[in-house]
Amino acid sequence: MSLRRTPLHALHKELGGRLVPFAGWEMPVQFGGVVSEHLAVRRQAGLFDVSHMGELRVTGPEALPLLQRLTPNDVSRLVPGRAQYSALTTDSGGFVDDIIVYRRGEESFLLVTNAANTPRDLAWIRERGGTAAECVEDLSDETALLALQGPRAQAILQTLTELDLTTVRYYRFAEGEVAGVPGTVARMGYTGEDGFEIMVPADRAEELARRLLDAGAPEGLVPTGLGARDTLRLEAKMALHGNDIDEDHSVEEADLGWIVKPDKGGFIGRDVLVAQRENGVTRKLVGFELRDRGVPRHGYPIVVNGEPFGEVTSGGHAPFLKKSLGLAYLPADACEPGQAFEVVIRGRPVPAEVVPTPFYVRPGKKKKKKKRAAAAAV
Amino acid sequence: MTPDDLYYSKEHEWLRLEGDGSATIGITDHAQQELGDIVYVELPDPDSALEADEVMGSVESVKAVSEIFCPVAGTVTAVNESLEDAPEVVNSDPYGDGWLIRLRLDDAGSPAATMLSAGDYDKHVASEAD
Numbered sequence: 492m493s494l495r496r497t498p499l500h501a502l503h504k505e506l507g508g509r510l511v512p513f514a515g516w517e518m519p520v521q522f523g524g525v526v527s528e529h530l531a532v533r534r535q536a537g538l539f540d541v542s543h544m545g546e547l548r549v550t551g552p553e554a555l556p557l558l559q560r561l562t563p564n565d566v567s568r569l570v571p572g573r574a575q576y577s578a579l580t581t582d583s584g585g586f587v588d589d590i591i592v593y594r595r596g597e598e599s600f601l602l603v604t605n606a607a608n609t610p611r612d613l614a615w616i617r618e619r620g621g622t623a624a625e626c627v628e629d630l631s632d633e634t635a636l637l638a639l640q641g642p643r644a645q646a647i648l649q650t651l652t653e654l655d656l657t658t659v660r661y662y663r664f665a666e667g668e669v670a671g672v673p674g675t676v677a678r679m680g681y682t683g684e685d686g687f688e689i690m691v692p693a694d695r696a697e698e699l700a701r702r703l704l705d706a707g708a709p710e711g712l713v714p715t716g717l718g719a720r721d722t723l724r725l726e727a728k729m730a731l732h733g734n735d736i737d738e739d740h741s742v743e744e745a746d747l748g749w750i751v752k753p754d755k756g757g758f759i760g761r762d763v764l765v766a767q768r769e770n771g772v773t774r775k776l777v778g779f780e781l782r783d784r785g786v787p788r789h790g791y792p793i794v795v796n797g798e799p800f801g802e803v804t805s806g807g808h809a810p811f812l813k814k815s816l817g818l819a820y821l822p823a824d825a826c827e828p829g830q831a832f833e834v835v836i837r838g839r840p841v842p843a844e845v846v847p848t849p850f851y852v853r854p855g856k857k858k859k860k861k862k863r864a865a866a867a868a869v
Numbered sequence: 870m871t872p873d874d875l876y877y878s879k880e881h882e883w884l885r886l887e888g889d890g891s892a893t894i895g896i897t898d899h900a901q902q903e904l905g906d907i908v909y910v911e912l913p914d915p916d917s918a919l920e921a922d923e924v925m926g927s928v929e930s931v932k933a934v935s936e937i938f939c940p941v942a943g944t945v946t947a948v949n950e951s952l953e954d955a956p957e958v959v960n961s962d963p964y965g966d967g968w969l970i971r972l973r974l975d976d977a978g979s980p981a982a983t984m985l986s987a988g989d990y991d992k993h994v995a996s997e998a999d
Binding site: 520 | 906911927930932934
């Protein structure tokens with residue numbers, strides 16, 4: 492099967508991007524280099540093409556009840572103009588996908604899904620939603636998504652739009668023009684920095700990207716690829732579907748229990764997730780730091796108390812923190828910061844230690860309180 | 870440009886004969902470009918005896934890990950310890966300060982029999998890109 496291309500493919504080539512296959516798409520893994528791009532996003536700003544991600548429109552009287560059944564978060568709490576992180580859950584509380592739900596109107600929603608999962612998500616929604624799923628429409632082909640991330644993101648974007656970005660707070664969005672291109676501007680991201688995700692018609696994406704890069708150049712904006720996106724999200728401990736979360740690990744095990752709102756009523760996987768919250772989980776996703784030299788990577792074996800226990804789900808060298816970090820599922824009684832274990836790197840056991848996450852918190856942002864984790868531990 | 874006073878392996882290592890029965894080994898400019906930002910270099914212990922084509926260490930970039938093969942047999946006399954704190958030098962100066970190890974050759978004969986010239990290495994890289 493030939494690789495799919497985003498509307499920015501030609502621009503990526505022009506900018507010297509190194510294009511690689513990713514999730515069935517031909518995507519830029521880097522432009523200037525992963526480390527320099529990573530640091531640019533932490534210090535100034537980076538522009539990512541994430542047009543490979545899926546966009547599903549859900550409209551009509553069935554939309555809200557359908558999404559309430561399919562996702563663990565409480566969609567009824569969203570007012571138009573707000574978005575929430577959520578998931579499509581399996582009966583056992585695992586992830587078909589992790590998604591973002593936008594509420595555009597009383598009966599109008601948009602789901603942003605992972606590129607590789609979009610066909611499966613659609614099939615799942617149709618299978619489990621029955622006739623109500625007829626209100627779901629796949630807009631992925633006609634929609635481009637750009638992520639402008641970094642401390643200078645707002646200043647750069649504000650020069651190109653009449654929207655007052657100070658009113659677009661975290662996980663809110665506004666609809667309007669950016670550089671004359673009509674779109675949706677949401678304050679969110681996958682880097683641990685302040686920033687925006689901008690959704691525009693596919694045929695206007697290149698025009699917008701060029702205007703953003705021009706406007707941002709004096710502020711230090713650079714084009715950034717999927718390599719930096721991965722290292723940035725790891726430092727911020729944001730889960731990657733297919734690595735850290737999947738159908739075999741539940742939302743509670745993934746330490747994402749905050750998106751589970753059992754009080755809202757029935758949804759797929761609710762029974763399992765409620766039981767796990769009440770009785771605790773047997774394993775949990777934690778962050779760790781290597782205590783010796785080496786780089787932990789996805790799939791490397793984990794040894795806890797001398798016994799094999801699973802594997803590294805994500806890992807790598809963190810360019811800003813300059814540490815070797817990773818994520819792994821550990822036994823629930825071995826998840827406290829300071830817990831020692833070993834990562835087997837090409838046959839060599841290397842000491843590692845559980846550390847508090849996120850590894851990186853941007854200056855000025857408060858750390859999320861770990862109420863639920865504390866409750867589960869008693 | 871690929872320096873023409875070095876020998877090359879198909880696995881993208883280079884080797885320079887030092888004229889005293891020893892050789893310096895590193896990875897090529899093409900290899901460092903393919904790897905991207907190098908964050909960790911794992912090298913053999915000094916005094917290790919290495920066989921030709923034996924894995925002698927690894928180079929890790931942000932994106933990937935790549936094993937390094939010792940192109941000829943010999944005994945390690947020195948490793949580039951400065952790479953422990955500055956692995957990125959392999960990116961910036963692969964044929965100079967980014968060298969990896971020095972080896973006392975088991976066979977003082979020329980590695981020309983088993984390794985590639987600069988011109989042949991360039992052809993090899995071009996053929997891999999096809």
